[in-house]
Amino acid sequence: MPETIRRFLDACRENKALNTMITVNEAGLRQEYAAQKSRKGLLSGKLIIIKDNINVKGLPCSCGSRFLKDYIAPYDAHVIERIREAGGLIAGKANMDEFAMGSSTEYSAFGPTLNPVNPEHVPGGSSGGSAAAVAAGLSDYALGSDTGGSIRQPASFCGVVGLKPTYGRVSRYGLTAFASSLDQIGPLTRTVRQSAELLQVIAGKDARDATSSDIPVDDYLSALERDEVQSIGVPFHLLQEGLDPEVKVRFDETVALLKKQGKQVLDVSLPHLKYSIAVYYILATAEASSNLARFDGIRYGARQSREAESINEFYSQNREYGFGAEVKRRIMLGTYVLSSGYYDAYYARAQKVRRLIHDDFQKAFREADVLLLPTCPVLPFKLGEHVDDPLAMYLSDIFTVSVNIAGIPGISVPAGSSDTGLPVGVQILGNLYQEGRILQLGQTLESLR
Numbered sequence: 001m002p003e004t005i006r007r008f009l010d011a012c013r014e015n016k017a018l019n020t021m022i023t024v025n026e027a028g029l030r031q032e033y034a035a036q037k038s039r040k041g042l043l044s045g046k047l048i049i050i051k052d053n054i055n056v057k058g059l060p061c062s063c064g065s066r067f068l069k070d071y072i073a074p075y076d077a078h079v080i081e082r083i084r085e086a087g088g089l090i091a092g093k094a095n096m097d098e099f100a101m102g103s104s105t106e107y108s109a110f111g112p113t114l115n116p117v118n119p120e121h122v123p124g125g126s127s128g129g130s131a132a133a134v135a136a137g138l139s140d141y142a143l144g145s146d147t148g149g150s151i152r153q154p155a156s157f158c159g160v161v162g163l164k165p166t167y168g169r170v171s172r173y174g175l176t177a178f179a180s181s182l183d184q185i186g187p188l189t190r191t192v193r194q195s196a197e198l199l200q201v202i203a204g205k206d207a208r209d210a211t212s213s214d215i216p217v218d219d220y221l222s223a224l225e226r227d228e229v230q231s232i233g234v235p236f237h238l239l240q241e242g243l244d245p246e247v248k249v250r251f252d253e254t255v256a257l258l259k260k261q262g263k264q265v266l267d268v269s270l271p272h273l274k275y276s277i278a279v280y281y282i283l284a285t286a287e288a289s290s291n292l293a294r295f296d297g298i299r300y301g302a303r304q305s306r307e308a309e310s311i312n313e314f315y316s317q318n319r320e321y322g323f324g325a326e327v328k329r330r331i332m333l334g335t336y337v338l339s340s341g342y343y344d345a346y347y348a349r350a351q352k353v354r355r356l357i358h359d360d361f362q363k364a365f366r367e368a369d370v371l372l373l374p375t376c377p378v379l380p381f382k383l384g385e386h387v388d389d390p391l392a393m394y395l396s397d398i399f400t401v402s403v404n405i406a407g408i409p410g411i412s413v414p415a416g417s418s419d420t421g422l423p424v425g426v427q428i429l430g431n432l433y434q435e436g437r438i439l440q441l442g443q444t445l446e447s448l449r
Helices: 003-014 026-036 078-085 128-135 152-158 192-202 245-260 273-294 311-322 325-338 344-367 390-395 401-406 435-448
Strands: 021-024 047-051 089-094 141-146 161-164 184-189 231-234 264-267 370-374 410-417 423-429
Touching (some): 003 021, 003 047, 003 089, 021 128, 026 089, 047 128, 078 089, 078 192, 089 128, 128 141, 128 152, 128 184, 141 192, 152 161, 152 410, 152 423, 161 435, 184 192, 192 410, 231 344, 245 264, 245 410, 245 423, 245 435, 273 325, 325 344, 370 435, 423 435
Parallel strands (some): 047 089, 047 141
Antiparallel strands (some): 021 089, 141 184, 161 410, 410 423
């Protein structure tokens, strides 16, 4: 057995209590290694852990839900095809919040994932299994999906690098949809260079995804050798309230380090970002309500009903069994905002504010090359601390959801630790399709730590 595979399997056993993995591809890894060992590419021999809402042919794709616990993916997602073409090996499927709805990986039907830095704390979510697996050393590479911060927030909580690309930069073919206008697949890695490598492989046009862009993909590894970022915008007006003091200290230290490197730090205004949480949870729940309608026990999902007297009762019994509390909450919210008499008051208005948020970013990028924000306003919270307080959970994404609303790219990089050793992250935001710039500055910050 190759040494890399043996180390991965040993690490999975040693870290089983962290509950990072739903499926370990032990038998498949040996077959993949035999098939891939002659293939030379950017990821040759590298193990990649995949969030369990991305299809890998022949492996379960549960989306962290008991509704899909027995579902086996019949085809590979576009990103999996690209990884295999580049010589990468699919190590297994990572734990996640059910249907990617959550910020702590506590809403998984397979139990919560623990944070490897401190197992009393959450790893963030919904890609918490992917982030925790990288932080625990199971692999240097993982894929997650980011709908409102679900790559960047767990990257911050686990002390790793997490990149959310521009919407359309990476095909969503084979990704189970949560909110189709917000979802994007991206890397979670140990280093910025590894994120650039994985993005280089998975980015690009896919004819099977009408929202994927045909704009040429940059050479991200070459971009790391350049220094194009001179001005950095910081919306200081957003940092006055609700920010944990230790997060504020680490963020201020990061700004000071960048100034010492000769970077110009500008105060920029993003006046409509204060509405981001409200806009996000209207748009995301509305799209979730539509996307999850297919899970009814007939088309998809476990069939639990045995004695239903009508089709509606049959659906109701299956969905009551299959969905967890958070998924039900979001479906009900989304159905409400799309219902007759409320569509214009909520959904249509949220779409208008979405445009204002997009325009705020475009104005800011005319002043600065990139923007800088804390990834999360709080430190990793304790297991169970917010599980019964959805609003507190939602507010942990206050600095990340606007990026998905505007469709721009963002990367979270480690920015040190709190006095108790909990990781803190900062996120660098770029204009559309400017992943190269945020990777450059991310590598600069990485080198200064």
